[in-house]
Amino acid sequence: MYILQLAMDSNSDILKRFGDRIRDYRKKNNMSQEELAEKARLHRTYIGMIERAEKNITLINIEKVANALEINLSEIFNDL
Template sequence: MKKNDYQVCFGLAVRKQRNNRNLTQEELASLCDLDRTYIGSIERGERNVSLVNIHKIASALDIEVKELFE
């Protein structure tokens, strides 16, 4: 798997979890204290997300970090 493939898979997982909770990108970004455009670029697989931000996203989605990698 290429580096970008991991980013795309992670982004799809974030989008799926966000949609399951009926949150907009803006709402999730606010819960994470991140910018909406940053969330969008994560979901498109354009970002190599830091561990700190992965934890913020998982916490905002009320899930364990590992659920974003399944």
């Protein structure tokens, strides 16, 4: 069971780091999760799930969130 947990941990680590990064940028923009979701044309609960690393976000949605935060993709992943 330990190995499975290990594999899951290493997978979800990137989701956690990405979620924290989105939260940082969102707060810098003084946006609520709902405002960011609306601007990105995503469901209003989606941003919360991303920030809590509950969703394995897809590339199309990564770009939508980056556009809504007005940053480019390499900025989001800088030193991630």
